[in-house]
Amino acid sequence: MIRVALRGLGGRKLRATLTALAIILGVAMMSGTYVLTDTIDKAFSQIFDESYAGTDVVVSGKGADISFQGTSAAAPSVDEGLVDEVAALPNVEAAAGAITDESSTKIIGSDGKALNTQGAPSFGFGVDATHPDFSRFNAFNLVEGTWAEGDGEVVLDAGVADREGYQVGDTVAISTLRPKQDFEVVGIAKIGDVNSLGTATFAIFDLAAAQELLDREGQVDTISVAGADGTTPEQLVSEIQPVLPDDAQVRLATAEAQDDKEEISEFTSFIEYFLLAFAGIALFVGAFVIFNTLSITVAQRTREFATMRTVGASRRQVLWSVIVEALTIGILASIIGLFAGLGLAIGLNELFKALELDLPTAETVFATRTIVVSLLVGTIITLVAGLFPAIRATRVPPIAAVREGFTLPPGRLHRFTPYIAVLTMALSLFLLGYSMFRDELDTASRLLSIAGGVVLLFVGVAMISSHLVRPLAAVVGWPARAIGGAAGKLARGNSVRNPGRTAATAAALMIGIALVTFVAVLANGMKASNREAIEDQVIADYVVTAQDGFTPFVAAAGDSVAEAPQAELVANVRSDLARVGDAETYLTGIEPDTILETYRFDWKEGNDSVASGLGDDGAIVDANFAEDHDIAVGDTIRVLTPSGQTLEQEVMGLYEPPPFYPLLGGVSVTKERFDSAFERPRNQFTFVNVAGGPSGATTAALTEAVANFPDAKVQTREAWINQQDEDFNQFLTMLYVLLALSVIVSIFGMVNTLVLSVYERTRELGMLRAVGMTRRQARRMVRHESVITALIGAALGLPLGVFLAALVTRALQEFDVRFSVPWGQLVFFAVIAVIVGILAAIMPARRAAKLNVLRALQYE
Amino acid sequence: MQTEPQAQSTNGAVVTANDVTRVYGAGETAVHALRGIDLEIQRGKLTGIMGPSGSGKSTLMHILAGLDRPTEGEVTIDGTPIARLGDTELTKLRRRHIGFVFQFFNLLPMLTAEENIRLPLDLAGGKNDKAWTDEVIERVGLGDRRKHRPAELSGGQQQRVAIARALVSRPTVVFADEPTGNLDSTTGAEILDLLRESVSTLGQTIVMVTHDPNACSFSDRTLFLADGLIVREVAKADAHEIVTTMEEVSHL
Numbered sequence A: 001m002i003r004v005a006l007r008g009l010g011g012r013k014l015r016a017t018l019t020a021l022a023i024i025l026g027v028a029m030m031s032g033t034y035v036l037t038d039t040i041d042k043a044f045s046q047i048f049d050e051s052y053a054g055t056d057v058v059v060s061g062k063g064a065d066i067s068f069q070g071t072s073a074a075a076p077s078v079d080e081g082l083v084d085e086v087a088a089l090p091n092v093e094a095a096a097g098a099i100t101d102e103s104s105t106k107i108i109g110s111d112g113k114a115l116n117t118q119g120a121p122s123f124g125f126g127v128d129a130t131h132p133d134f135s136r137f138n139a140f141n142l143v144e145g146t147w148a149e150g151d152g153e154v155v156l157d158a159g160v161a162d163r164e165g166y167q168v169g170d171t172v173a174i175s176t177l178r179p180k181q182d183f184e185v186v187g188i189a190k191i192g193d194v195n196s197l198g199t200a201t202f203a204i205f206d207l208a209a210a211q212e213l214l215d216r217e218g219q220v221d222t223i224s225v226a227g228a229d230g231t232t233p234e235q236l237v238s239e240i241q242p243v244l245p246d247d248a249q250v251r252l253a254t255a256e257a258q259d260d261k262e263e264i265s266e267f268t269s270f271i272e273y274f275l276l277a278f279a280g281i282a283l284f285v286g287a288f289v290i291f292n293t294l295s296i297t298v299a300q301r302t303r304e305f306a307t308m309r310t311v312g313a314s315r316r317q318v319l320w321s322v323i324v325e326a327l328t329i330g331i332l333a334s335i336i337g338l339f340a341g342l343g344l345a346i347g348l349n350e351l352f353k354a355l356e357l358d359l360p361t362a363e364t365v366f367a368t369r370t371i372v373v374s375l376l377v378g379t380i381i382t383l384v385a386g387l388f389p390a391i392r393a394t395r396v397p398p399i400a401a402v403r404e405g406f407t408l409p410p411g412r413l414h415r416f417t418p419y420i421a422v423l424t425m426a427l428s429l430f431l432l433g434y435s436m437f438r439d440e441l442d443t444a445s446r447l448l449s450i451a452g453g454v455v456l457l458f459v460g461v462a463m464i465s466s467h468l469v470r471p472l473a474a475v476v477g478w479p480a481r482a483i484g485g486a487a488g489k490l491a492r493g494n495s496v497r498n499p500g501r502t503a504a505t506a507a508a509l510m511i512g513i514a515l516v517t518f519v520a521v522l523a524n525g526m527k528a529s530n531r532e533a534i535e536d537q538v539i540a541d542y543v544v545t546a547q548d549g550f551t552p553f554v555a556a557a558g559d560s561v562a563e564a565p566q567a568e569l570v571a572n573v574r575s576d577l578a579r580v581g582d583a584e585t586y587l588t589g590i591e592p593d594t595i596l597e598t599y600r601f602d603w604k605e606g607n608d609s610v611a612s613g614l615g616d617d618g619a620i621v622d623a624n625f626a627e628d629h630d631i632a633v634g635d636t637i638r639v640l641t642p643s644g645q646t647l648e649q650e651v652m653g654l655y656e657p658p659p660f661y662p663l664l665g666g667v668s669v670t671k672e673r674f675d676s677a678f679e680r681p682r683n684q685f686t687f688v689n690v691a692g693g694p695s696g697a698t699t700a701a702l703t704e705a706v707a708n709f710p711d712a713k714v715q716t717r718e719a720w721i722n723q724q725d726e727d728f729n730q731f732l733t734m735l736y737v738l739l740a741l742s743v744i745v746s747i748f749g750m751v752n753t754l755v756l757s758v759y760e761r762t763r764e765l766g767m768l769r770a771v772g773m774t775r776r777q778a779r780r781m782v783r784h785e786s787v788i789t790a791l792i793g794a795a796l797g798l799p800l801g802v803f804l805a806a807l808v809t810r811a812l813q814e815f816d817v818r819f820s821v822p823w824g825q826l827v828f829f830a831v832i833a834v835i836v837g838i839l840a841a842i843m844p845a846r847r848a849a850k851l852n853v854l855r856a857l858q859y860e
Numbered sequence B: 001m002q003t004e005p006q007a008q009s010t011n012g013a014v015v016t017a018n019d020v021t022r023v024y025g026a027g028e029t030a031v032h033a034l035r036g037i038d039l040e041i042q043r044g045k046l047t048g049i050m051g052p053s054g055s056g057k058s059t060l061m062h063i064l065a066g067l068d069r070p071t072e073g074e075v076t077i078d079g080t081p082i083a084r085l086g087d088t089e090l091t092k093l094r095r096r097h098i099g100f101v102f103q104f105f106n107l108l109p110m111l112t113a114e115e116n117i118r119l120p121l122d123l124a125g126g127k128n129d130k131a132w133t134d135e136v137i138e139r140v141g142l143g144d145r146r147k148h149r150p151a152e153l154s155g156g157q158q159q160r161v162a163i164a165r166a167l168v169s170r171p172t173v174v175f176a177d178e179p180t181g182n183l184d185s186t187t188g189a190e191i192l193d194l195l196r197e198s199v200s201t202l203g204q205t206i207v208m209v210t211h212d213p214n215a216c217s218f219s220d221r222t223l224f225l226a227d228g229l230i231v232r233e234v235a236k237a238d239a240h241e242i243v244t245t246m247e248e249v250s251h252l
């Protein structure tokens, strides 16, 4: 029996290959995701292990440990004198201080602009290479040159040196908390064997130089400590603990590394789930394709199954023959997909790179988990998709062997299909509604029920779509009839001949189109909301931000821009993390004198004079934040900063910023107050008003004013909004590329269906050719049928996507997301569907045209 | 659960039909294809069934072979009443008792001749009697065509494969519906020889529907159907006799 199945498969290689491709892509995406994220994980874990090699315990500043929306505050620095104190302890063999700053060191690239790390760290390290124990604690691997000594020298990271073409002996400009300066590249280093840190960069200075550049005179960020022989790290901790001041702490190096790893694996597992979601979509579409192909195959093999029954095959054996076929396709496709994933991992990394989101990579990791999960999921999905056709095959009665043109009667459940479809959709809507509008769900179960709801919605629509094929084909088939003549007319007829088949084929494409539409509509709404939010708040002519647009930048840049003669009025907005009561949020520091000229408060309680008259012990609070945390005007709130300082502020007013993008933090105080509480204050924005409004010359002059702070970027308000749209578009491009995968899978499905239909109609085609259809017409007939099927997919997918977007927009109501349909884009997607249809038809149409008329007529 | 065949009928009948009727459809458009058939098929004999087109020959054969169920009446095969057997029992019955030869051969295109022939044994899962399979293949004259696919065989050769496939499980009875209907007369004659020979040398019981008077001259006994009833029955007869009987039957 297994032989029958395998031989059957061997005899239909093209079909089997196309079917397998449907699942190969999904599995490849899955295994590629695992390979990529494992590789990234490994790179990070190497970085952290390397960083703490030779170190038993680490002394560092003890801060408030605040983190909000994925950003954590850096620990404060400690006094440099502590290094000697610790080193003097009896069981301490060696101790060395170092500077590690995560965000202020911006290397200027070969194009003269600061390298944009897209939010990844831009490390500035300070190490003392002359320290007798330097090599013991050294985390870096100097590939070339020497360590930096004194001012004016730097060791660059190998990734940056490679990308930007810097070599030992070159001069590189770097901005720190001090304005841009030139340094001589004296060495090139890696962390361990990690080839590239992705978009992250590092520069290693001499310790004293780093202290100066990064505003840490007399301070260090970490003290690496090694114990004498026979001392355990735990003993060291208890020995060091008593000599530390309140603002310092000592931790095991292993615990430190573990924490770092955990923090980063949270991030990589986010990427993992994100990419796996697309693998899941591709697999889901693949399941449709497999289901459809096997269903058609089973229908075409009715006679074969019946014959097997007459010569003694049991139902179970027939079932097995189809299942073995599905299983074989599933296993082979999964194996191919698994290895294709290795290549795809590189492709995904390139995609990230192209979008300037690349991440550290080490040697490729091909974990057992990758192998097991990819093979299992690929095989099981194929099997599940093959189950229904297999069961249908068992219902072929032996008598079908002798009845010409026997077709399987519809199944027992067929009558109920519309009801089941409606039920499925109702369940789906329930799940979607539940997941989107219930507040108390945690993220995991919310996402799961959304995914479940969407899957059910697609299945439900697919089930009912066989009833929609006829009317839809009548509409979308109109152009085919109009331009395709007789061939077009036949094509339309063919597409409704077997509505179930057309529906399932179209449904696969529908999924891709619906998701693309969903993304486009939602994104369009978000862009509109973003623009509105900014226009509502900002009334300044210019905005200065960091290059990436969202990380804070050196405060001195804001002072520099003020020196430009064109700058009439400047309002700096400081920002950093803080804890208010027990809620973590951003604390902003504003300048009461100028803020009102550049930022518009929408007051809930209070008025503009609250802002202009804000005193050092006052605070303005975001009304949403206030509501969530029971804060009212007149209350005194306690604001804890990362360095452990507490500010007591009286709430003077509440304002309601647009919830989609509030530019200021939950709590705002005066800039002076802010600066008193943060060691190294940074700006989120600097708003600038100029005389006579924005102009090219003014932009150039302001840009020139901040030239020494290459991380600062001067833009008009309009340009700033457009820049954000562009950044967002880049993210959208990535989503489209990833969704394209599932569209490609559905193309395979369409090719498959067409090939099978052409094969099935061999005789009929022969007859048509015999009565005068030209090859061209035969090709056109197949092509039009394909386009009609694709358009049915679009006709189902577009409204479905719009509907899902409307639903999500509604669920995001509290963020004030607009609902705005990008009609132009939707038309574009419909055009894409037509192209998909034409592409899918190329090969089947050629086959139909190549048909030998005589042979076709003899064909049995 | 296996329904063990009961003791064989003493008179040597391996297949019996008892007042079998078959109505297709219902109401106004109902077709009474069989209107009360009683018959017994003798062991080790070649029984021919003849009759005008539409007289119900195929319908009868499908019911005798358990492919279709009678509307009323009962059929036994080797003593087992089959009208109410479930699918599993029918499958077992087929494996053990029934072989088929079809007008359109019905070979599995992806299997070689030999694999097609072995298929019933493989499906039944018993031990593979190689010597017997080889003998059957030799008997039907396909010794040098074992590894060929059906597409690489002539119609006659394909029908030989089908006959070998029907014989290989040593079924109690082989049913053949117009086995020569799709072949030219010379090839047809060879196929009939082969069927005749398997009756005489192997003692195989065969029931054969045919339109060909020559074919029935090979039979031990020929039943004539008209309008859903057995209207005549002749013992071994020559082609001329059969043609005359057919003429009579057609004018009934």
Ligand SMILES: Nc1ncnc2c1ncn2[C@@H]1O[C@H](COP(=O)(O)OP(=O)(O)OP(=O)(O)O)[C@@H](O)[C@H]1O
Pocket (backbone or CB within 6 Å): B024, B025, B031, B032, B033, B051, B052, B053, B054, B055, B056, B057, B058, B059, B060
């Ligand atoms: N599946 C069916 N549904 C309805 N009517 C049928 C069906 N099969 C056969 N019939 C009718 O039953 C009658 C007997 O048909 P059957 O096929 O048994 O005739 P036959 O003797 O084999 O004819 P032929 O020599 O042409 O093969 C015919 O009138 C036919 O139209």
Ligand SMILES: [Mg+2]
Pocket (backbone or CB within 6 Å): B057, B058, B059
């Ligand atoms: Mg017939």
